[in-house]
Each structure stands twice: as C-alpha cells, then as structure tokens.
Amino acid sequence: MRILIGIGNSGRNDDGLGWVFLDRIKQEAGFSADIEYRYQLQVEDAELISRAKHVIFVDSYHGVLPGGFKFEPCKVAPDSVFTSHVLPPGAILHLCRELYGKKPGADLMLIQGSSWELHSGLSPEAEIRLGRALEFFRKKLPF
Amino acid sequence: MIDPVTRVEGHGRVTVQLDEAGNVDQARFHVVEFRGFERFIQGHPYWEAPLLVQRLCGICPVSHHLAAAKAVDQIYGVDPRDLHPTATMIRRLLHYAQLFQSHALHFFYLASPDLLFGMEAPVEKRSVGAVAMEHGDLARKGIQMRQFGQELIKALAGKKIHGITAVPGGIHKTFYPEERDYFLSDNVTPSVDTMIQWSQEVVTFIKDYHDKNFMWLDSFASYPSGHLGLVGTDGALELYDGRMRAIDSRGEVTLNDVDNDSYLKYFGEGVEKWSYMKFPFLRHLGRQHGWNRVGPLARLNVCDSISTPLANAELREFKAYTNGRPNNHTMHSHWARLIEILHCAEQIRNLLNEPRLLEEVERPPVSRRPEGIGIIEAPRGTLIHHYKADEKGSITKCNLIVSTTHNNEPMNRAVRWVAKNVLDQQKAITDGMLNQVEVAIRAYDPCLSCATHAMGQMPLKLTVFDADGAVVAEHVKHPV
Numbered sequence: 214m215r216i217l218i219g220i221g222n223s224g225r226n227d228d229g230l231g232w233v234f235l236d237r238i239k240q241e242a243g244f245s246a247d248i249e250y251r252y253q254l255q256v257e258d259a260e261l262i263s264r265a266k267h268v269i270f271v272d273s274y275h276g277v278l279p280g281g282f283k284f285e286p287c288k289v290a291p292d293s294v295f296t297s298h299v300l301p302p303g304a305i306l307h308l309c310r311e312l313y314g315k316k317p318g319a320d321l322m323l324i325q326g327s328s329w330e331l332h333s334g335l336s337p338e339a340e341i342r343l344g345r346a347l348e349f350f351r352k353k354l355p356f
Numbered sequence: 357m358i359d360p361v362t363r364v365e366g367h368g369r370v371t372v373q374l375d376e377a378g379n380v381d382q383a384r385f386h387v388v389e390f391r392g393f394e395r396f397i398q399g400h401p402y403w404e405a406p407l408l409v410q411r412l413c414g415i416c417p418v419s420h421h422l423a424a425a426k427a428v429d430q431i432y433g434v435d436p437r438d439l440h441p442t443a444t445m446i447r448r449l450l451h452y453a454q455l456f457q458s459h460a461l462h463f464f465y466l467a468s469p470d471l472l473f474g475m476e477a478p479v480e481k482r483s484v485g486a487v488a489m490e491h492g493d494l495a496r497k498g499i500q501m502r503q504f505g506q507e508l509i510k511a512l513a514g515k516k517i518h519g520i521t522a523v524p525g526g527i528h529k530t531f532y533p534e535e536r537d538y539f540l541s542d543n544v545t546p547s548v549d550t551m552i553q554w555s556q557e558v559v560t561f562i563k564d565y566h567d568k569n570f571m572w573l574d575s576f577a578s579y580p581s582g583h584l585g586l587v588g589t590d591g592a593l594e595l596y597d598g599r600m601r602a603i604d605s606r607g608e609v610t611l612n613d614v615d616n617d618s619y620l621k622y623f624g625e626g627v628e629k630w631s632y633m634k635f636p637f638l639r640h641l642g643r644q645h646g647w648n649r650v651g652p653l654a655r656l657n658v659c660d661s662i663s664t665p666l667a668n669a670e671l672r673e674f675k676a677y678t679n680g681r682p683n684n685h686t687m688h689s690h691w692a693r694l695i696e697i698l699h700c701a702e703q704i705r706n707l708l709n710e711p712r713l714l715e716e717v718e719r720p721p722v723s724r725r726p727e728g729i730g731i732i733e734a735p736r737g738t739l740i741h742h743y744k745a746d747e748k749g750s751i752t753k754c755n756l757i758v759s760t761t762h763n764n765e766p767m768n769r770a771v772r773w774v775a776k777n778v779l780d781q782q783k784a785i786t787d788g789m790l791n792q793v794e795v796a797i798r799a800y801d802p803c804l805s806c807a808t809h810a811m812g813q814m815p816l817k818l819t820v821f822d823a824d825g826a827v828v829a830e831h832v833k834h835p836v
C-alpha cells in the first residue's frame with residue numbers, strides 16, 4: 214500500500230493546499246495510491262502508515278520556497294514532540310517504528326502558501342505553485 | 357517543516373511577571389490574536405452551520421457539528437424531545453465515540469508522560485515518543501482505543517473528516533446492521549466489550565496511581581471553584597442533551613437545572629484588556645464569583661449519578677474520596693476523565709444493542725423559528741452554539757461559548773497557583789518548573805483553536821519576565 218496524507222484546512226485559504234493536491238492528483242491516470250485528509254496528524258496515523266510501503270505527507274508551507282514547493286525525504290523525529298494535539302510527520306514515523314517496528318518510505322511535499330484568511334479556496338499564487346508541484350509529481354506516476 | 361508558530365497567527369501565552377525581589381507579581385494565561393468565526397458564518401444558510409463549524413477546529417469537529425445541529429434543529433422547527441428516537445441515538449453514539457477517542461488521546465498521549473515520568477523529568481522524556489519507547493503496550497492500547505472511536509465516527513458520518521451525521525431535524529444516513537456488527541465483534545479494532553474492559557483497566561491504573569501519589573495529586577494547582585455541567589431530569593450525568601446545573605465550591609446549587617434556551621439570561625461574558633478570550637460567569641454571582649470550571653471534573657461534581665453501572669460504581673468511589681463534597685483537586689480531572697471514558701464505552705455498547713438504532717428516520721413536520729441554541733457536553737466541557745436566521749434562512753447572528761473559554765478563569769487560577777507555589781522566589785527558573793505550568797493547564801485539556809475560533813493550530817508560549825521586562829525563561833510549545 215502507498216498512501217498520500219494531505220494536511221490542512223480548506224476553510225483557511227492556502228492552508229487547504231494539502232487537500233487540494235489530493236483532490237487533483239487522484240484524478241490523474243496512473244495514480245492508484247490511497248489518500249487520507251487530515252486537519253492534523255494523529256497518533257493512530259502511526260498505525261495507518263505501518264501498513265504502507267510508502268507514505269507522502271502533503272502540507273502547505275508558511276515561508277518562502279524557491280520554485281514554490283519542496284519535495285524531500287521525511288526524517289524521523291524521535292524527540293521533536295512535546296505532548297500536544299499536533300504531531301509533525303517525523304514524529305508519526307518515529308511512533309510507527311517504535312510501536313509497530315515498521316519503516317515505510319516517507320517523503321514530504323510542501324507547497325508554499327501566502328494567504329491564511331478565513332475563506333475557502335486558494336490564492337492565485339498558491340494555485341500556480343500547486344500547478345508546479347502537481348507537474349513535478351506527475352513524473353512520478355504511476356504511483 | 358512548517359513552523360507552527362508562524363503558520364497561523366495567534367497563540368496562547370502564559371506570562372509570569374516577577375518583581376525586584378523575584379516574587380511573582382502577576383501570572384496570566386491568555387490568547388493573543390482573534391479571528392472571528394462568527395463573522396465568517398454570517399450570511400450562510402442555517403442548514404450549512406453543522407458542516408461549516410467542523411472547520412472551526414481540527415480537534416473537536418464532531419462536538420461542534422453536534423452542538424450546531426442541535427441549534428439548527430430548532431431553527432428548522434424541532435426540539436430535542438421531538439427528534440426521531442433513532443436520530444437521537446445515532447447522534448448520541450457519535451458523541452460518545454468522539455468523547456471516547458478524545459479522552460483516550462488525552463490520557464495516553466498528553467497526560468501520561470507527566471504521570472509516568474514525573475513533572476521534573478527532562479524534556480525529551482516528556483514526549484509521546486518516550487512513552488512509545490518505554491511503555492509500548494500502553495501506547496498501542498491508546499491507539500486502538502482512538503481507532504475504535506474514530507472508526508465509529510467514520511461509520512456514522514460517512515467519512516472521518518468533514519463527514520455528515522446530523523442534518524436539521526434528523527440524520528444524514530441510516531446505520532446498517534453490518535456497520536453495527538463490526539463494533540460488536542473483534543476485528544481490526546477490538547470489540548466494544550474489549551473497550552469497556554480496557555476502560556476499566558485505565559480507571560484502575562489511575563486509582564492505583566492516586567494511592568501512590570495523592571500528596572501531589574490532591575494539592576497541585578488545587579483551588580476552590582464553581583462547577584458547571586449538564587444533567588438529566590433525574591440529576592444523572594448527561595453529555596448530549598440535558599439541563600444546566602452549577603454548584604459552588606461547597607456544593608451549594610448556583611444554577612438549578614435550567615433549560616438551554618435561558619443561557620443568555622444566566623451567563624455574562626467578561627472581557628479583560630490583556631486577553632482576547634472572554635470570561636463567562638453567572639450573572640447573579642458576578643464576574644468575580646460567578647465563574648465555573650467545566651469538563652470531566654466539573655461534570656462529576658454536579659451530577660448525582662451515572663446511568664451506566666460500571667461508571668456509576670466508580671463515581672461513588674470518586675465522590676466518597678471528598679466525602680460527597682465538590683472535588684476541587686485540579687489533578688483529579690484525569691481520574692474523572694477516565695470514569696467518563698468508561699461511561700462512554702458502556703453507552704456505546706448500550707446503543708449498539710438498541711434495536712431501533714437501525715431504523716430509517718423521517719423528519720417531523722415543522723414550522724420555522726428565528727433562533728436556535730444547542731448545548732452539549734463536549735470532551736472539554738459545556739459547549740454552547742447560538743444562531744439567529746432571517747426569513748430566508750440566512751444566518752444573521754452566531755455566538756459560541758466553547759469549553760476552553762469557560763475554563764479561562766480556572767486555567768488562570770491554575771497558572772497563578774503554580775506561579776505562587778513553584779516559581780516564586782526562585783534563584784533560577786528551570787525547565788521543570790515551567791513544565792509545571794503546563795501540567796496545570798493540561799489538566800483542562802484546552803483546545804486553543806476552539807477558544808479563539810481561529811480555525812488554526814494555536815501554539816502555547818510561556819515567558820517569565822523580570823522586573824525590568826527582560827525575559828528570564830521561555831518555552832515555546834507546539835500547538836495545543
């Protein structure tokens with residue numbers, strides 16, 4: 214199993230980038246991975262990814278990314294987490310290793326956002342960056 | 357990776373101000389930056405409210421969905437008692453599933469590091485990762501309890517995220533026998549019977565833990581307060597639909613089982629210059645004396661009994677510890693939360709075995725009303741949704757009082773307790789000391805994204821200032 218997990222909130226403009234990426238990529242020919250939408254990652258996602266061969270976390274990015282997006286390996290983060298409601302992807306990978314003894318391949322797809330207001334829909338800039346990220350990812354198909 | 361501090365504006369803050377002699381002059385828990393969800397929802401049709409409010413908070417979407425649904429039922433023209441019995445059962449089932457998984461997360465992943473490793477443990481120990489490494493069985497059990505609740509939510513809502521369970525005056529979809537049977541037997545997730553058994557185990561764990569650690573659990577961040585929660589007509593604990601009851605720190609009734617639609621008459625919302633979060637209080641007692649805790653501890657304090665036998669036996673024991681008087685020990689919130697987990701598991705089993713659960717629901721004939729108020733007991737406490745709609749059905753006014761807002765004053769008291777008892781007159785402020793501030797706040801399991809209606813993740817910052825305004829110590833925590 215391969216899985217894409219989109220993180221964000223489509224009610225807050227570009228915070229919805231992760232979700233919209235999934236909405237678009239799932240329509241591509243050659244895309245057959247599982248997809249999951251999350252407001253944020255949860256501890257049980259460690260169990261979910263333990264069943265996967267490969268996982269890609271897709272999220273919006275607050276800050277500047279040359280080219281508008283970044284695709285990179287996701288590193289395990291054993292102690293980055295304090296006890297809070299939010300877990301970064303690296304912490305989920307760590308939990309997955311510790312609790313289930315599994316090491317799925319893992320990448321991050323981060324797309325730069327610029328607007329975080331209480332509105333649905335992406336900003337025009339984010340829409341362009343999303344297009345670039347999708348174009349990049351299409352080369353990985355079939356996935 | 358994304359820096360949560362900058363991703364979404366606004367954050368929770370604890371500020372401690374020291375004087376020249378190093379005494380604590382002032383300690384506050386507050387929230388900076390406020391984004392109005394109330395404005396966002398204006399102009400939308402009322403029936404969209406249960407959907408839109410799910411965007412309010414990534415942690416509590418189900419609670420907001422249900423509170424809004426109860427409110428828009430009334431605009432649609434249906435009171436809770438007139439809702440089809442199956443619709444009420446389905447919504448209750450959803451609610452208990454949410455409470456169950458939320459409480460499980462809090463116990464196994466948020467509170468357990470403090471309990472298992474102690475408050476003075478080094479920072480790398482106080483993490484989910486450390487629990488996973490040293491208490492793997494516990495951590496996996498926590499995940500399975502979470503999954504049970506999440507799977508049940510998914511079965512009822514169609515999807516785990518932005519699904520629909522409730523629609524005005526009814527429910528979105530019928531629950532099928534095969535969906536129900538999944539939770540009655542062992543599958544990928546263990547059965548509801550196993551959930552009840554595990555819930556009993558964690559209650560036993562916390563009682564044993566209390567026996568060994570009662571010195572600090574009974575004293576840490578304890579202070580007298582009022583308590584508020586819903587009760588049934590028989591005075592029993594009620595989480596989905598009941599009347600509001602409040603008592604003071606000695607057990608005198610300050611709000612005598614009043615109906616939901618009278619909340620405006622009884623509650624005011626205080627404002628302080630230094631905080632965007634408001635301070636709800638009972639009007640007849642005033643801002644200084646009328647504030648109440650909400651959440652598991654408050655709910656067990658205000659109720660007379662619990663309708664399910666196993667949880668009720670635990671309630672008797674819990675109440676006996678304070679000789680039947682209100683329990684004002686903040687750290688007993690953890691104990692109370694686990695008794696509620698057990699109650700929710702029992703309720704889930706009861707509902708799954710209800711023959712009428714699987715009926716098709718017809719919405720009753722109705723006549724539209726201009727206003728609706730929905731109140732539920734969310735995991736963190738009393739949650740109030742209030743909407744007005746014009747004759748076209750567009751929302752003209754929305755007011756939300758979330759659990760974390762009710763707990764604003766109580767959390768401030770808890771922070772002040774730690775400031776006075778831990779940080780005062782110290783030569784140096786250590787990491788362990790700062791953590792104690794968080795331990796006190798964490799007992800309330802606050803949800804800052806709810807509290808600000810900011811629809812984003814809210815980090816928590818702790819700062820200690822000296823008399824000259826210089827930063828003596830600081831912590832920045834990931835969103836809570």
Ligand code: NI
Nearest residue numbers: 413416803806
């Ligand atoms: Ni919330």
